[in-house]
Structure formats: C-alpha cells, structure tokens
Amino acid sequence: MVLKKIIIDTDPGIDDALAIMYAMKHPEIEILGITTVAGNKGLKTTTNNATKLSKYFGSKVKVYRGAHAKLDEIDKPEIDSNLTKDIHGVDGLGGVNLEKDDSLIQEKSAYDFILETINKYPNEVDIVTLGPLTNLAVCIEKDLETMKKVKSIHSMGGGVFSGNVSPVAEFNYWFDAKSVDIVYGKLGEYVPIYMVGLDVTRQGLIDFNDLKYMELVGGDLGKLVNDLVKDYINSYWKNNRVFGIVIHDLVAMVGYANNEIYKKVYNANLRCVYDSDVAYGQCIVDLVDSWKLPKNAYIPMEMDSKLYKYEINKVLFGESEAKEYRKIIGG
C-alpha cells in the first residue's frame, strides 16, 4: 500500500487535536511532520500541544515551529496570546493532562522543513492546514516554485455564506487574512486547494449520542475524545445554543482522507479581504464566475454527515464498531 504523505500545519486546539488523532490512527496516512503556527494560542503553546499529541500516540512525529504572528506582524516580538480560551480552554486542549515532549521540537523552522520536504518528494506531499495560513504564505514568499510542487492542500478555514468571529469571517482566515489571499492567489492555479469552510464543517455536527457511542466502544481513546471535548460542548451551547459540537478541523482531515464525504464541490476563484475593517477576513468566492478569473479553490458545500461519522469510527475504533453504529443511525 502506498501511504499518503502529509504535513499537518496546525494550532492545537481541541479540534486540531482530534484531527491529528485521526491522522495518526489512519493506516493509509504517513505524517512527515507537524508544523505549528500561532492561532488558537501563541506559538509556544500550540507547539507544546503538538508534542503532547505526538507523544501520546507514540508516533514520535517531529514538530517544527512556524509563525508566531500573522504575516504583517512577524517581525514583532512573540506574544503568548490566548484568543480562544473560552472555546479550547486555557491550555488549548480543554484541560486534558497530556505530557509534552520537548525533544520532538526541532531547530529547523517550519518553513525550511516544508520546502525541503516538498523538494525531497516533489508532487507527492499533501498539506493539511488546521490553523491560520501564515506558514504557507511565508513559504510561498520564500520559494513559490517549490510550493508549486505540493500535491494538494486541504485547508480548514473561511466560509462562503457566514463566519464565526464576525458575520463574514471565520477564525483561521480572520487571524491572518492577507496570508489567505496570498496562498490562494499565488498557488491556487497550480495546486488544488480545498477550502473546507464553515458551510460544510457545520454539516458535521457531532451529537451526544455520537460521543456516547465512542465512549462505550472506544476504550481509552473513546474516553480521551470525550475528555477533550467536555468544555467545548459547554462553549458550543453557551455561544451558539447548539446541542453538540462541530469539530471543524476533523472535517478537513476526514475529507482529505476520503473525498467522498463531500457531496457538492465548487471550483471557483477565491479572494480574502484584508484591507477593510468591516469585511476583514471575508472570503469572496466567485461561484458564478463573474470575474472570469482563474479558478484557484475547490470548495465543498455539502457533506454526507453519516459517512463522515462512519469514517471517524472506522479509523479510531475499527470497522465493525463503525458498521454497528451505522446500523443505529442509518446511512
């Protein structure tokens, strides 16, 4: 079996943690490295959290530090921000006690790691981004020709019809909107980039029955999933009056592993607004091709949520558990 080679670019984050867990358990995915970026937390915390996950799963995947701030502020001193403490908890992992492992953190930067890896395996490496796109924008500014040899990018972020930090902006793309515009604008014509935005992630609501089943059949892993999302559930209720959770980053990772969860995928030109206060971070997606500009994004808009759940259970807990649950919920 030829394994799918990926780099995970991330700012863990509870939903990042679940996406990384899924990738680490997936028999057909080979994680070449994890690159970290500031987003949910400052870079120090997101990097420590990445080592915790790598260590817990015994994968010993190495971790490379990337941008500590958005592109325009990268020359400023590093700060330990905590933008999403009400969602991901103070530590970013919902207070779950996992041990970090400094030995996994590499001297080499995320940028050098990404560019060297792409050159080592041209047209073979996929990048799944679960946080702001700053690291990719820096790589593009450094060496666009090498970045054109990325096989595909699956990026959780953005949204066509709504946002979650403003009416029009989603968190990852709002955090560094200019980098988003650079990534799609300079690379999207050459490399397939999937924008896994809120339109589709919100169709993957994980409800209390789904979580209970994981706890019942999943042993330590099922318990870990439930521990990680404990406070996330409360924040979902408090902030959105939603009964259950959307694990945004996990949708991007499952969709990367099995594209069939996406039912309707548009190919369109995408721009991200970074020069307006009101619309900062908004994705302008030309679904009707009014601009007649090159198409630079693939945008899933509909998802088979039952297949999504099946895939999660299959990879985390095994095929028979996944089939059993499918009998319960149908699909």
Ligand code: BDR
């Ligand atoms: C995205 O924002 C972050 O808080 C999550 O980790 C996810 O990547 C969802 O808008």
Ligand code: CA
């Ligand atoms: Ca994230």
